Amino acid sequence: MELKNKKWSDEQFYKVREEVLNQWPTGKEIDFQEAADYLKKVPEHKNFSLKLKKAKEEGITLAQPRAGVALVDAHIELLTYLQDEGGADLLPSTIDSYTRQNRYNECEVGIKESEKAGRSLLNGFPGVNHGVKGCRKVFEAVNLPLQARHGTPDARLLTEIIHASGWTSNEGGGISYNIPYAKSVSLEKTILDWQYCDRVAGIYEEMGIKINREPFGPLTGTLVPPCISNSVAIIEGLLAAEQGVKNITLGYGQCGNLIQDVAAIRALVEQAEEYFKAYGYNDIELTTVFHQWMGGFPADESKAFGVISWGSATAALAGATKVIVKTPHEAVGIPTKEANAMGIKATKQTLNLLRGQRLPMSKELEAEIALIKAETKCILDKVFEVGNGDLAVGTVKAFEQGILDIPFAPSKFNAGVILPARDNNGAVRILNAGNIPFTKDILDFHRSLLEERGRYEGRDVAFQMVVDDIFAVGKGVLVGRPE
Numbered sequence: 001m002e003l004k005n006k007k008w009s010d011e012q013f014y015k016v017r018e019e020v021l022n023q024w025p026t027g028k029e030i031d032f033q034e035a036a037d038y039l040k041k042v043p044e045h046k047n048f049s050l051k052l053k054k055a056k057e058e059g060i061t062l063a064q065p066r067a068g069v070a071l072v073d074a075h076i077e078l079l080t081y082l083q084d085e086g087g088a089d090l091l092p093s094t095i096d097s098y099t100r101q102n103r104y105n106e107c108e109v110g111i112k113e114s115e116k117a118g119r120s121l122l123n124g125f126p127g128v129n130h131g132v133k134g135c136r137k138v139f140e141a142v143n144l145p146l147q148a149r150h151g152t153p154d155a156r157l158l159t160e161i162i163h164a165s166g167w168t169s170n171e172g173g174g175i176s177y178n179i180p181y182a183k184s185v186s187l188e189k190t191i192l193d194w195q196y197c198d199r200v201a202g203i204y205e206e207m208g209i210k211i212n213r214e215p216f217g218p219l220t221g222t223l224v225p226p227c228i229s230n231s232v233a234i235i236e237g238l239l240a241a242e243q244g245v246k247n248i249t250l251g252y253g254q255c256g257n258l259i260q261d262v263a264a265i266r267a268l269v270e271q272a273e274e275y276f277k278a279y280g281y282n283d284i285e286l287t288t289v290f291h292q293w294m295g296g297f298p299a300d301e302s303k304a305f306g307v308i309s310w311g312s313a314t315a316a317l318a319g320a321t322k323v324i325v326k327t328p329h330e331a332v333g334i335p336t337k338e339a340n341a342m343g344i345k346a347t348k349q350t351l352n353l354l355r356g357q358r359l360p361m362s363k364e365l366e367a368e369i370a371l372i373k374a375e376t377k378c379i380l381d382k383v384f385e386v387g388n389g390d391l392a393v394g395t396v397k398a399f400e401q402g403i404l405d406i407p408f409a410p411s412k413f414n415a416g417v418i419l420p421a422r423d424n425n426g427a428v429r430i431l432n433a434g435n436i437p438f439t440k441d442i443l444d445f446h447r448s449l450l451e452e453r454g455r456y457e458g459r460d461v462a463f464q465m466v467v468d469d470i471f472a473v474g475k476g477v478l479v480g481r482p483e
């Protein structure tokens, strides 16, 4: 099928759907009307879009963990614990890595081995293998909205199954679940595959069922400049809107400097709304998600709580609709349910203490918002230009030409020339912009801030700053000072 940013016709969609539902036996259980009837019975307090909308209206920030284990009953026990003991406002099911690579046979083995071992031997919930039956059992056992969180380049079958199971939100996108997650999956294919996933949500929306879509904001989660993650978020939001998605949560991964992080969220909302309006999507319900620090964590659990609380405070002061919670086990691996619950409780304590507070506007905050919007505009204007006005085609070409370039991404389709480093206040700046089409003023501004740090540290602006910054938070500081 030719790639273009155009809503799929029913003929296109249902032709592809036949192939999708045959990828694994559990796909055959799905009937659109039966699924729609089931979704129509989802009570309001378990609908993701409605809960986000309410939070936005009330001006509060919701807390959502990540969580997933191999077996259905253990997964229910985990989610119930995070709901009741942790106080989660929204629930995930973090999907395992085999499912993310469509390796369902290995999931089957993982499930059997987990049953034998009496513990989870998969790093998440194998939603495709458990099918609608297993996913509905999970959904019916909890009392909160449920979302699939994963990292799946081809999530078409997973999307069909989770939505047919009452899960009213799906994370991901054709860029954000490819470039940071895969090595050699073509962007053209994943943009097409995620148009399918968005179309599933669009069809349910046209049947009167509210489905939330959340592009994956943080990308590689490693010193990603706000203009890069905001550009990808807005692109995936526009692509989803074209397929009929109405309820969209755009996200951003914490970088650590308060002014820059608050500016990133404010710029994201303002600019996304500008683009939705400019392209005729006038009925989008837009919310935001702030991801607590996605980089290396301190192994010491008390220090980890410092990072978790700082991310919670920033999310609240930014006015984000939702914050994604980390745990004190982040540095070691999959958290126990107790550790996961502790992360949620620390997060909610901070959110509650800051309820109603926002970072006041200042000339620094205003300048940072303007800078991020100007940088993002440079990128998006070029994406539309190289695509001759077509956003999907433009996105593929933009990555080919390094116009869009995500730091430290594994994908061979990503230029990987961009180099970020922190300035003296810890804001992420750009040391090497590669082929990203910033204006000279913007490039000079970043350079001057990095040189200011160099003078302070008594060293040249160089790659060593990047390395030092990558390890800094794990070592207990934000800016990687020379040792």
Ligand SMILES: CCC[C@H]1O[C@@H](n2cnc3c(N)ncnc32)[C@H](O)[C@@H]1O
Pocket: 066, 067, 068, 069, 094, 123, 124, 125, 326, 330, 333, 334, 335
């Ligand atoms: C982009 C997502 C990375 C984060 O996703 C967490 N994560 C992954 N898998 C699970 C799981 N099965 N349970 C709880 N957290 C999980 C990692 O810790 C990391 O922070």
